[in-house]
Amino acid sequence: MLTEFAQWLTALGGRFHTAFVEGDRWKLYLEGLGVTLGMTVVALILGMVLGVVVAVIRTAHDQQRPKQHNFLLGILNLICKIYTTIIRGTPMMVQILIWGFVIFASSRNKFMVGIIGLGINSGAYVAEIVRGGLMSVDMGQMEAGRSLGLGYLDTMRFIVIPQAFKNILPSLGNEFITLFKDTSLVNAIGAAELTYQAMRIGGRTYDYMPPLIGSAVMYLVIVIIFTWLQGILERRLRQSDRR
């Protein structure tokens, strides 16, 4: 038993050597990591834009004056509600498979398809985060803006959204981390991100343990770095409160 373990341990170096150093395979991981980060950033931007638009539409709809309901806003609100319900009510994996094998079945640009799937998914969650943030801003701020003659959208843009953003920064950071890890699902439709590369190398060397553990460590390190940066940013913002 003990000797088996010792043998396993001594073989480890060689296995990791095969998975990372041989044939310059480490370059493939870096390439995959680059794709993963690229997808995360673009999907995050897409998700943020979608999320803010949906959140503003839904909040605007809820804040209408009585007896003056806008028909167009009602339709937009309904669309937004259907969107968040579907996205939050179905598994991310299934959504990505549908994007890759049904809607964009003939597309060869898996990177783009992955981004669309991830971004649209993230948008639904960001929308709920932003909506909560908008509602957390004191009603007096909206009233003050409107009483000065500013329109609803101007008041939102210059007064409410900047304050809401600060309140929701921690939640947005978590959403970024989730999104970053969820990119691994895009592997299922064949986008060449980090998990995809790890699986490919595992297949070629007939040894899945080193590449998968290695990729897990890479995800972990990036998340730890990001969490650290997030902490610094939040401390800065808190300082500006006390100024």
Added chain:
Amino acid sequence: MIDVKNLSKAFGKNLVLDDISEHIHPGEKVVIIGPSGSGKSTFLRCLNLLETPTRGTITFEGTDITDPKCNIDQIRQHMGMVFQHFNLFPNMTIRKNITLAPVRTKLMGQAEADDTATALLRRVGLEEKADAYPAQLSGGQKQRIAIVRALAMKPKVMLFDEPTSALDPEMVGEVLEVMKQLADEGMTMVVVTHEMGFAREVGSRVLFMDGGHILEQNEPHAFFANPKEQRTIEFLSKVL
């Protein structure tokens, strides 16, 4: 200037304003007093449609502002409002607080708005605070800035919703002083307040509200010397 006809406001089943008709003339300083829950703040907030009336009409300089087709943003540019809790924008400097609305509504360019802000701040003795943030100011300073912010829009009427109620007692004076100046310059003002001294000294007319009605009104000296309604006498005996 502002004509209120048969104004009612209900929150759910709770009737807060009951069929109020009133007229506010240019240059008047109308002071509204009354016990809490009497509807005085709601009445004031209806005047610039921060609350939507349940029934009745409000006309501002010939425009029916309760008409759904009325562009309320444009009307509000002519009606300044000061809140009990100041509602300064914490994410902007004082200068930006003051200049945002005039610039965004295209009333002025940024340079002109900056000059206006400086002039107005000098008037209330706070010009050195232009680049400070609201969190750095005392309550009295915040409220003076809030008044200045409303004035930057060059309004025709100023609405004050209990402007001194959230202040420490020693800061009440500095805010009332600014309001008094404004009154002397001929600004039309509607003020909801608990400051009876201010009502007596500055008001041109005092309205006493209770239970969603304007129970009694008079010019201040007669009002405080000879209140007619039993409810008014009771109220005044408690606050004076």
